[in-house]
Amino acid sequence: MNYADRLNVISPESDKLAPWSREAFEQKLRDKEKYYHINHEFHVLMNSGQLGKEAIQGWVANRFYYQTAIPVKDAAIMSNCWDRDVRRGWVQRILDHDGYAGEEGGIEAWLALGEAVGLEREDLISHRLLLPGVKFAIDAYINFARTQPWEIAASSSLTELFAPTIHQKRLNNWPQHYQWIDAKGYDYFRKRLSEARRDVEHGLEITLDYYTTRPQQEFMLNVLQFKLDVLWTMLDCMWMAYVADKPPYHNVEG
Numbered sequence: 001m002n003y004a005d006r007l008n009v010i011s012p013e014s015d016k017l018a019p020w021s022r023e024a025f026e027q028k029l030r031d032k033e034k035y036y037h038i039n040h041e042f043h044v045l046m047n048s049g050q051l052g053k054e055a056i057q058g059w060v061a062n063r064f065y066y067q068t069a070i071p072v073k074d075a076a077i078m079s080n081c082w083d084r085d086v087r088r089g090w091v092q093r094i095l096d097h098d099g100y101a102g103e104e105g106g107i108e109a110w111l112a113l114g115e116a117v118g119l120e121r122e123d124l125i126s127h128r129l130l131l132p133g134v135k136f137a138i139d140a141y142i143n144f145a146r147t148q149p150w151e152i153a154a155s156s157s158l159t160e161l162f163a164p165t166i167h168q169k170r171l172n173n174w175p176q177h178y179q180w181i182d183a184k185g186y187d188y189f190r191k192r193l194s195e196a197r198r199d200v201e202h203g204l205e206i207t208l209d210y211y212t213t214r215p216q217q218e219f220m221l222n223v224l225q226f227k228l229d230v231l232w233t234m235l236d237c238m239w240m241a242y243v244a245d246k247p248p249y250h251n252v253e254g
């Protein structure tokens with residue numbers, strides 16, 4: 001066994017064990033919440049009003065790469081999927097972010113968040129503030145979606161199980177902590193409350209149908225952990241740059 005491939009690290013006797021019921025399997029997925037990036041120190045500081053303007057701006061600018069990557073990732077999933085009914089549902093995710101006539105979409109809403117925290121649209125679009133480690137983590141997620149069977153890639157979106165809570169907390173806490181942020185910037189978080197719940201319903205249905213044996217179910221827990229690692233690693237990079245004030249090459253002279 002190649003332990004560098006963490007996806008395949010499952011318990012040795014799992015093929016002799018009965019599969020978890022749908023309910024028990026779903027609960028195992030939900031139990032992963034403790035690893036969600038809501039618990040990362042960067043996020044804890046951000047949500048309790050302890051970050052300065054530069055750190056908030058850094059987070060918004062770095063997360064913009066995630067926002068632009070999500071539709072590319074979803075298009076990669078669809079490019080591997082020959083099931084018309086699934087594509088009809090999944091394509092909505094791309095429209096949510098890219099927008100369509102009459103609905104500007106999530107990327108535009110994130111650009112408005114950028115303006116609300118004092119950044120120019122071009123600061124985000126140029127990715128000039130994007131940290132290399134954040135880019136590496138997000139590119140790993142896109143690459144995962146391109147190379148895995150569509151059901152597995154689809155199931156990796158299920159960190160969204162935990163996303164409505166994180167968006168709601170920002171809506172509750174940021175206006176009081178960061179009064180300098182223009183309230184117009186909060187539309188993105190509001191939009192995601194319902195969109196994430198709908199995504200989760202569809203993603204869960206695919207996941208609970210697809211992973212039916214115990215080894216497959218254990219594999220899926222590793223898939224979810226991979227995605228949690230992507231989100232956590234993004235914040236590790238931002239913590240180094242904006243909290244410890246040690247961005248890449250901070251100690252290199254000239």
Ligand SMILES: O=C(O)c1cc(C(=O)O)c2c(n1)C(=O)C(=O)c1cc(C(=O)O)[nH]c1-2
Pocket residue numbers: 070156157158159160163166167192231
């Ligand atoms: O702000 C967040 O904490 C957060 C987390 C996640 C997530 O759990 O991946 C997503 C989002 N937001 C989000 O806005 C979003 O559109 C989204 C799509 C996906 C995905 O994996 O397909 N995750 C997330």
